Amino acid sequence: MNAIAGKRTNPILKTLNLIDMLISQFEGFMLAVGVIAMTVNTIAAVVSRFVFNSAITFTDELNVIFIVVVTYAGLSYAARNGRHIRMSAIYDAMPAKTRKAMMVVMASVTSAFMFFLSFYSYYYIVEVYESGRILPALGLPVFYIYLWVPVGFVVTGLQYAFTVVKNLTERDVYLSTNIKDGYSDTDHDIEV
Amino acid sequence: MRFQIKKIVLLFVFSCFLATPLLASDPVTVVVEETTIAEKTKFFLYGYAEGVDKWQEVSITLSDGNAKSLELTAETNKIGNWGVEEVDISTLSDGKITITAMLKDEAGKIMAQTTSTAVLDTSFSLVAFMNKHFAVTIFLLMVILLLLGFPMKIPLIAGATLGVYLLYDGDLSKTQFMIQQMMAGIRPAALIAVPMFILSADIMTRGQSAEKLIDLVMAFVRHIKGGLAVSTAGACAVFGAVSGSTQATVVAIGSPLRPELQKGGYKDSFILALIVNSSDIAFLIPPSIGMIIYGIVAKTSIPELFIAGIGPGLLILFLFSIYSVIYAYVNKIPTQPKASWGDRGRALYHALWPLGFPAIIIGGIFGGIFSPTEAAAVSVAYAIMLEGFIFRTMKLSDFYATAKSTGLVTAVVFILVGAGAAFAWVLSYAQVPQQLLGMIGISEMGQYGVLFVVSIAFFVGCMFVDPIVVILILVPIFAPVVKDVGLDLVLVGTIITLQVAIGSATPPFGCDIFTAIAIFKRPYFEVVKGTPPFIFILLSVAVAMIFFPQIALFLRDVAFR
Numbered sequence: 001m002n003a004i005a006g007k008r009t010n011p012i013l014k015t016l017n018l019i020d021m022l023i024s025q026f027e028g029f030m031l032a033v034g035v036i037a038m039t040v041n042t043i044a045a046v047v048s049r050f051v052f053n054s055a056i057t058f059t060d061e062l063n064v065i066f067i068v069v070v071t072y073a074g075l076s077y078a079a080r081n082g083r084h085i086r087m088s089a090i091y092d093a094m095p096a097k098t099r100k101a102m103m104v105v106m107a108s109v110t111s112a113f114m115f116f117l118s119f120y121s122y123y124y125i126v127e128v129y130e131s132g133r134i135l136p137a138l139g140l141p142v143f144y145i146y147l148w149v150p151v152g153f154v155v156t157g158l159q160y161a162f163t164v165v166k167n168l169t170e171r172d173v174y175l176s177t178n179i180k181d182g183y184s185d186t187d188h189d190i191e192v
Numbered sequence: 193m194r195f196q197i198k199k200i201v202l203l204f205v206f207s208c209f210l211a212t213p214l215l216a217s218d219p220v221t222v223v224v225e226e227t228t229i230a231e232k233t234k235f236f237l238y239g240y241a242e243g244v245d246k247w248q249e250v251s252i253t254l255s256d257g258n259a260k261s262l263e264l265t266a267e268t269n270k271i272g273n274w275g276v277e278e279v280d281i282s283t284l285s286d287g288k289i290t291i292t293a294m295l296k297d298e299a300g301k302i303m304a305q306t307t308s309t310a311v312l313d314t315s316f317s318l319v320a321f322m323n324k325h326f327a328v329t330i331f332l333l334m335v336i337l338l339l340l341g342f343p344m345k346i347p348l349i350a351g352a353t354l355g356v357y358l359l360y361d362g363d364l365s366k367t368q369f370m371i372q373q374m375m376a377g378i379r380p381a382a383l384i385a386v387p388m389f390i391l392s393a394d395i396m397t398r399g400q401s402a403e404k405l406i407d408l409v410m411a412f413v414r415h416i417k418g419g420l421a422v423s424t425a426g427a428c429a430v431f432g433a434v435s436g437s438t439q440a441t442v443v444a445i446g447s448p449l450r451p452e453l454q455k456g457g458y459k460d461s462f463i464l465a466l467i468v469n470s471s472d473i474a475f476l477i478p479p480s481i482g483m484i485i486y487g488i489v490a491k492t493s494i495p496e497l498f499i500a501g502i503g504p505g506l507l508i509l510f511l512f513s514i515y516s517v518i519y520a521y522v523n524k525i526p527t528q529p530k531a532s533w534g535d536r537g538r539a540l541y542h543a544l545w546p547l548g549f550p551a552i553i554i555g556g557i558f559g560g561i562f563s564p565t566e567a568a569a570v571s572v573a574y575a576i577m578l579e580g581f582i583f584r585t586m587k588l589s590d591f592y593a594t595a596k597s598t599g600l601v602t603a604v605v606f607i608l609v610g611a612g613a614a615f616a617w618v619l620s621y622a623q624v625p626q627q628l629l630g631m632i633g634i635s636e637m638g639q640y641g642v643l644f645v646v647s648i649a650f651f652v653g654c655m656f657v658d659p660i661v662v663i664l665i666l667v668p669i670f671a672p673v674v675k676d677v678g679l680d681l682v683l684v685g686t687i688i689t690l691q692v693a694i695g696s697a698t699p700p701f702g703c704d705i706f707t708a709i710a711i712f713k714r715p716y717f718e719v720v721k722g723t724p725p726f727i728f729i730l731l732s733v734a735v736a737m738i739f740f741p742q743i744a745l746f747l748r749d750v751a752f753r
Contacts, residue, residue, distance in 0.1 A: 031599030032592050035387060039595075042384060042569035049566075060381040067378055067606065070387070074603020084343035085604060085658050087701050089716065091341030102340060110346050117349065120367040124375070127368065146375060 034070035058137035072152025082175030114157030355618035377613025388568030393435035399579030408543035415530035418520030432474025433550035465722030476505035612664030654695025
């Protein structure tokens with residue numbers, strides 16, 4: 001990311017990069033906070049059950065919210081960092097040019113699917129909203145849980161779209177916008 | 193006279209009436225009522241005729257745009273209906289077909305005729321074809337996407353989308369149902385145990401707890417023949433009591449122990465195979481992510497599954513140890529110096545704190561104090577206490593980084609859980625399980641037969657795809673059969689957990705192999721070279737479990753019955 005930011009002086013691209021970086025940090029923040037929140041929440045439930053002898057009723061509902069946030073913030077974060085579970089045996093055996101072509105196809109199809117899903121998850125939210133269902137313990141409308149979902153899909157779709165552009169404009173093969181293909185430097189940003 | 197005239201006129205009129213049918217009968221008509229083309233080239237035509245005698249011949253001409261034509265004949269029945277059925281019209285070319293039906297008298301004069309049209313379309317209809325071979329089409333699409341190296345979620349999502357498209361005749365707005373299933377997939381409260389166990393193992397690996405457990409095992413078994421290898425398997429089992437995934441175990445145990453084993457004189461191919469396969473033990477020893485997900489999908493008690501995993505886990509550890517000893521004898525691996533009792537005491541003392549994890553998790557669940565989710569939460573709290581306050585290896589910023597990486601791993605797993613749930617829903621909606629299992633005649637196989645089929649399905653599945661995906665898709669497929677033949681769901685769950693663990697360490701595409709490739713940065717061939725003996729041992733344990741279910745169920749019965 002930084003390399004590109006330095007190389008290009010186009011103010012629009014610079015702004016885009018800045019926005020991208022901010023989104024990335026926000027996603028990372030949501031991931032960490034989501035996990036910490038569900039940890040605290042679950043531990044609190046145990047403490048309350050054993051120490052104060054009364055179960056907290058809304059623990060599970062809160063955890064569902066955190067799980068959805070973590071999953072869909074993580075979806076785009078994983079895409080950004082090229083962290084996919086995938087069967088790469090055949091792909092790895094191909095020469096660089098074929099790999100690049102495969103990567104372009106893969107990223108565009110994946111991107112298309114993400115936009116497709118964001119579209120229908122929006123309709124799903126509308127349906128849940130119209131049904132007016134409410135979380136029994138928290139008293140919040142159920143659709144709150146899913147608000148993050150279409151956003152997550154759109155951001156992920158954009159990530160894959162950027163990967164396509166990146167592969168088409170640069171010489172190397174890129175697994176994602178900032179991860180080059182190969183085993184040497186796949187995890188410089190995050191640890192396993 | 194007037195009467196005379198009247199009579200004549202009347203007679204004339206009357207005779208006219210009488211003669212009319214003879215001179216000019218009803219107008220003759222022929223009408224085409226219905227034309228259909230079935231199975232692309234089978235032509236059906238129905239019509240009726242009026243004003244003709246029965247058994248009258250109707251001649252029909254079909255002509256296409258290229259002046260090719262086909263002559264047919266039909267005969268009217270008593271009430272004038274006629275028709276031709278199942279006429280092969282494949283000789284005509286595609287496009288508009290003009291149909292002419294006519295009635296002729298004996299002299300060949302046309303009495304009546306009518307025309308109609310039909311459209312012949314022999315072109316291949318993909319949608320119709322795919323609908324006919326629903327399961328095959330979807331699996332084919334998924335296999336292709338998988339082999340091309342798509343991220344694992346895409347084959348599932350694409351398969352589910354294609355399924356929705358075919359099931360609802362191209363009405364993609366029903367994709368909403370798929371989204372609904374994706375959401376429902378990650379909603380079960382018990383799933384929260386997955387990130388919790390990932391987090392506690394992650395904290396332990398970054399801190400010192402994992403090392404201390406390794407030191408403990410080493411101090412006691414290092415000095416026997418093949419002691420380092422036995423220690424590795426043992427450490428995997430002990431760490432397995434904290435961690436629920438094979439991959440975390442490969443990282444936590446494999447990374448520090450591989451250099452030691454190399455120094456100790458073991459071949460790298462043996463080391464890699466040992467690490468990859470021993471991590472299967474961690475998958476069986478509670479906690480286990482695979483068991484949590486199986487428990488949710490199959491609606492089976494997760495605590496019972498956890499306890500049932502201990503027996504087979506220890507059996508595998510025992511057999512791996514024997515193999516390691518034999519390997520060390522055959523390859524003349526030098527023996528390590530024996531640790532003094534003082535060293536052992538120190539190692540045990542240091543490991544006391546980390547040994548609290550198995551006490552909390554296994555003890556808590558065994559004793560019925562904690563639910564798996566609670567045990568997971570407590571083990572996270574315990575890990576934070578150990579590494580943050582007692583060993584003081586981690587600072588607040590470290591915990592933040594750990595939470596972030598746990599979140600990432602969780603997200604990668606849960607998106608698969610969601611997509612897998614959506615896909616399983618499509619399959620069950622299309623009744624694919626019933627068709628597939630009916631095809632192999634599973635209902636007549638009895639308990640052993642079913643267990644073997646289940647084992648093979650999961651083993652083969654995991655050779656290609658992530659275990660979680662396999663569990664999510666295959667468990668609903670087999671659930672009705674397993675219930676019908678009266679198998680214990682806990683036993684089936686344990687066997688499935690073992691099979692997915694074996695499958696994911698088995699070439700060609702077991703995902704643990706790729707974890708090892710990524711972590712140890714060794715080529716594919718080197719990682720898989722030493723696996724056959726281990727796979728053999730694991731498979732024999734699996735077979736033994738089918739015939740001696742007590743291996744798994746003994747502890748379960750002690751704890752819960």
